[in-house]
């Protein structure tokens with residue numbers, strides 16, 4: 001049953017984000033509608049906001065130690081949702097998923113070593129290694145429902161011993177895909193066979209609309225596997241910057257723990273510990289999460305309905321996870337024309353070619369916003385696409 005956007009709107013609020021130094025809203029003039037940067041325009045869970053306010057009632061904000069229960073709370077959340085058996089010792093705090101990623105690359109690879117990842121994919125996952133002098137080898141997702149080609153992965157790893165690390169985005173940004181258990185098992189097996197470190201970026205896992213599987217469910221404690229986890233997408237708290245990683249292997253995590261500590265990557269701020277404990281520890285916040293997911297589903301239906309009505313040859317990837325709709329416009333426009341259409345419509349979003357070569361002709365549209373704004377943006381965009389494609 002489609003969920004009516006209007007019903008959801010009663011439950012969530014969409015405050016004006018202008019003049020809050022928002023990356024999404026304040027980097028453009030006020031007449032531009034942004035559907036770009038991956039955060040939500042929904043106000044956060046009231047329980048979380050109150051918890052943060054509560055801390056401010058104590059007027060001293062001095063140096064803080066990690067809170068005693070935070071790691072346990074993180075593990076409980078993960079273990080109950082993903083049927084894992086991760087323990088507190090396997091958790092390392094981090095100021096951000098990408099900060100962790102950079103440290104892992106520097107600790108476990110040398111300049112010139114290669115990193116294998118998939119394409120299209122969230123750009124920093126290939127830009128950062130390249131900036132650090134580690135070339136990237138892509139295994140292109142098969143553009144027939146965007147599948148991972150395990151044979152291609154194995155062939156590439158087997159033929160190039162300088163590939164030291166495989167980076168997975170689970171679920172996958174963009175293309176909205178939740179990876180299945182059998183596939184994840186195969187990837188773990190390939191990495192273990194060729195002694196390649198497997199890093200699974202699971203930042204979007206709690207925003208899945210079908211059951212998602214963590215790589216921790218299909219790997220053994222001795223496997224060289226690291227999971228990058230975070231509540232910043234799930235609970236829309238990216239500005240607080242608090243995340244963590246799970247590393248079951250003692251050998252690997254001992255090295256990482258020292259590195260993170262000496263570089264300050266594990267020293268979170270006071271509000272980050274507070275946030276982690278609250279969102280994962282207080283079930284009231286899960287009500288907010290359900291509402292946010294309902295709104296995203298309703299917005300996705302709105303997007304599909306309105307786009308298809310005017311542009312029937314547009315293909316929109318099924319939304320298995322994330323709030324980043326992946327839209328195929330190749331039946332209508334070239335990349336150049338897509339840019340022109342967005343510019344004229346005064347909307348911002350991400351162009352598919354930013355995510356890798358096989359993203360050409362696609363766009364990534366952030367739909368975690370007020371449905372009224374979404375509808376307006378879609379209308380403006382459709383008008384320009386029709387105008388340009390009709391010549």
Ligand SMILES: Cc1ncc(COP(=O)(O)O)c(C=O)c1O
Nearest residue numbers: 038096097098099122173201203
């Ligand atoms: C797949 C993925 N990984 C990492 C990040 C960034 O995480 P952080 O802000 O914790 O570095 C994003 C943000 O959009 C993302 O989509």
